[in-house]
Amino acid sequence: MATENLQGSNAWVLALDHRWFAAIGERELVHLVETPTLLEVPTCPYFCRSVLAWNDRLLPAIDLAAWLQQQPRVDHHWKLAGIVAYQPAPGVMPDYGALLLADIPERLPVTDAQACPLPEQPPGWRELALSCFRRGEDAIPILDLPYLFTGGLLTR
């Protein structure tokens, strides 16, 4: 779990766009793809409308910023995709997905002393995040990757 990884260890802070940042555990980010080639999948939800070919897999590419603002993004030129690993359920082999990013992730140490409440706005953070820590004046939610990639976002 991401929260366990973050207790006195390192996290990756991801730029979901120029406003919103979120974190995942150090070991959850496995690869970065610059200017990813995304393949559009018709009929899919606005926040996950494309897949990324990676290592003989087709990974769903989630635009969390679009989901947080509840509307599709107009600009489709992504600078980066972060390939993340998550465990869909206990005892199950890890699976992979992609998060669309606006900038290079920042690695930083995090301790329990930095724990803080989740931001109230946008309200979607409460659904996406397991917990939160403070970086300067910013609250950085820690993403629940299994929830994101196993269909949790479809319920809203």
Next chain:
Amino acid sequence: MNRPARTTLAELRNIRVFARLSLDGHSWLLPQTEVCALESTLDIDREVQAPHSIGAIALGGEWWPVYCLSGELQRLLQMPGSRRACILLDNGADRFSLVCDQVETLAEAPHLLALPACMGALDSPIQALALLDSKLGCVTTTEHLAALLAAFEEGTGGH
């Protein structure tokens, strides 16, 4: 109409030949065994209408309703000028026709991959994905398209 059960990857991987339907730049793949015939859009009789169809086409002494769907599988009332082929689909239970920009038979069975859960796999007409020369193909079946068309008729909007 009840939502049809998802077709498993194992079932789809047993299908050797797929037809590729081009709709507005999107590629939809259907089992070739469900393709009954290919006709010209010039053969559509627009006076013969089933609900939500754009006309009908005569084959074997029967009328087959013809539907026009976008690449996103939304119902179109006006047929785009790019639609040239009319594919007649029959799985033994459902029988109808779709207008397409292009229809071809894939020379080789593509490697199929599951639609990820976060992309709405439970409700989607997409039963699997396939990489086709660095482009994407979406696998569906006549049964799932028929369910979509039935949802239009019931006013529930489909996927």
